Amino acid sequence: MLAAERRDHLLGLLAREGKIVAKDVAAELGISEDSVRRDLRDLASEGLCLRVYGGALPVSPAVVGYTARQTVAPDGKRKVASVAAGLVRPGGALILDGGTTALAVARALPQDLACTVITHSPTIAAALLDHPQTELFMLGGRIFKHSAVACGAAAVEAAQNVSADLCLLGVTGVHPEVGLTTGDAEEAAMKRALAARAAETYVLASSEKLGTASRFRVLPWEEISGLITDADPHDAVVERLTARGVEILTTG
Amino acid sequence: MLAAERRDHLLGLLAREGKIVAKDVAAELGISEDSVRRDLRDLASEGLCLRVYGGALPVSPAVVGYTARQTVAPDGKRKVASVAAGLVRPGGALILDGGTTALAVARALPQDLACTVITHSPTIAAALLDHPQTELFMLGGRIFKHSAVACGAAAVEAAQNVSADLCLLGVTGVHPEVGLTTGDAEEAAMKRALAARAAETYVLASSEKLGTASRFRVLPWEEISGLITDADPHDAVVERLTARGVEILTTG
DNA sequence: AAGATACATGCAGAAACGTGCAAGAACAGG
DNA sequence: CCTGTTCTTGCACGTTTCTGCATGTATCTT
Secondary structure, eight states, X not given: OOHHHHHHHHHHHHHHHSOEEHHHHHHHHTXXXXXXXXXXXXXXXXXXXXXXXXXXXXXXXXXSSSTTXXXXXXXXXXXXXXXXXXXXXTTOEEEEOOSHHHHHHHHHSOTTOOOEEEESOHHHHHHTTTOTTOEEEEOOEEEETTTTEXXXXXXXXXHTTXXXXXXXXXXXXXXXXXXXXXXXXXXXXXXXXXXXXXXXXXEEEOGGGBTOOOSEEEEOGGGXXXXXXXXXXXXXXXXXXXXXXXEEEEOO | OOHHHHHHXXXXXXXXXXXXXXXXXXXXXXXOHHHHHHHHHHXXXXXSSEEETTEEEOOOHHHHOSSSOOOOOOHHHHHHHHHHHHTOOTTOEEEEXXXXXXXXXXXXXXXXXXXXXXXXXXXXXXXXXXXTXXXXXXXXXXXXXXXXXXXXXXXXXXXTTOOEEEEEEEOSEEETTTEEEESOHHHHHHHHHHHHTEEEEEEEEOGGGBTOOOSEEEEOGGGOOEEEEOSOTTOHHHHHHHHTTOEEEEOO
C-alpha cells in the first residue's frame, strides 16, 4: 500500500462517513495505528482534516458540528479579527472569506456598522443576519462541505459581478517563499477570484500558520496588501515577510 | 464512538428536540451517565448549552447567534416538516425555501440522506452542513434581512440554472380563493422562480396560516402539487381546498 | 422531613498519544 | 553492482487522556 494511496483512502473515508477512527482504519488496511496517526497528523497540518482524540473529523471550521464549533474563538484569532474589523470603513464594501478566523471577523464587526459584506460562506452570512445596518450579499454555488463555503465554477462566476474596497482572506499556510496556500484547489481558485474583486486584500493568519504551506497556492505575496497576525513582530517568518515588502499588521 | 462524535450527537439532539435528558442519552448510546454529564459540563462551559438538573437545554439564540440554532420549532411545524421530509427521495434533488418551517424540514432530513438540496437561505445551508451525504447548492444574491434569504434579480437569475424533482415552499398566507401569498414582493417573485424549477411543488403550511392572505401573491393553486399541513382534514379551509382539487397531506 | 435522583470528585484500568529507535525499502551516485 | 543516504514503517516505552465505578454531597419530589 502506497502512502499516497493511504492518504486518499483516509480522505475518502472522511468525505463518505464523516469521521475516521484510527483503530478501525488500521485494522481494515492491515497497517499499524501509528501509521494512521502519522497520516492524520500530516493531513491535519495541511488543513485537510481535524484531528481529534481517537481519529479525525472533516475539517469544517464553521460547520455546525463536532468540536470544531468554537463559539468563542481562541484568543489569537479574536485579536486578529479585531484588528481586521478595524480596517472596515463605514459605507465601504467588504469581501469576507470563510473559515473560523473570518467568522471571528464577522462577529467583531460593530452591530450597527453600515457597510456591505459580500461572502460565499452561509455561516458568515447567518452570523451577520442580526446586523441591521449591514447590507449582505451572498455568492452562491456548490457548497464544499469541508470548508463550508460556496466554491466551483458557479461561485467564481458569481464573484465576477461584485467589487469591494477590501477583501479579507483566511488561508491554511503562510510561507515566505511559497506564498499563501490552502488544502483544496477549488478553494484556492475561489479565494483568488475574491481577491481579484477588491481594491485591497489582507490575509488573516493566526501565528500557528506562519511558516507552513499546503498543497495549493492561493496568491503570491505581490498580490496582497498585507498580513494581519498575532505573531511577534520579531518572529523569524514575520521578519522575512517584512523584508519582502509585505505590510504586517500585528495585534500588539 | 469518538468523544467528539458524542458531543455532536448531543448538540444535534439539543437542536432537534430542544432538550437533553442525561439518563436517556446514556442509555441510547450505551455509555455511562457520567460521560454524558462530563460532556454536558464541557459544552456548557463553552456556552453551547445550558446545564440544568437532569440534562441540558439549548442556549438562547441571541447568545449563540450565528448558527441556525434558534429555538426548536413548535409541534405543528415539526409534524409538517416531518411529513415534508418524507417526500424527499434518496438521490433526488430538492429545492428548499427559507423560513422557520423550511428550516424544520432541513432538520428533519435524515443525517445520512444522499440527495441534493438547493436553497437560497444561508440559515438552511448552515443547518445542512453536517449532512455528509447531502449535496448542497446555495443560490446567491442580496440577502433580505427580514426573511433571511437571498432575493432579487441576482437570486432569481441564479435559480434559472437549477432544476429539481421537488420544491418545498413556505408561505405567509394560504387562502382558498386568493391562493398562496406572502408579505414581500421580492420574496414572492423568488418563490415563483423556485417553484418553476421543480417538477413538483408542495406548500408547507401550519394550521394558523390557513384562511389568511398577505399582500403579494406567490402562486395560484393550479401551479402547486399539494399542501402539507397539520390542520384537521375536516377543517373548513382544508375541505374547500380539497374541493378545488388540491392534494392535501396531513400529519395525522 | 425523607427518600429518590442527580451531581461532583477521586481513583484505577484502559485506550490513545508522542517520541525515540531500529529494521527495511527506495533511491542516488560512484 | 555496490554503498551510503534518506525516508518510511512498526515496535517499545513513558505520558496523557478518557471512561466507568465508587463514594459522599447536593438537589429535587412527595
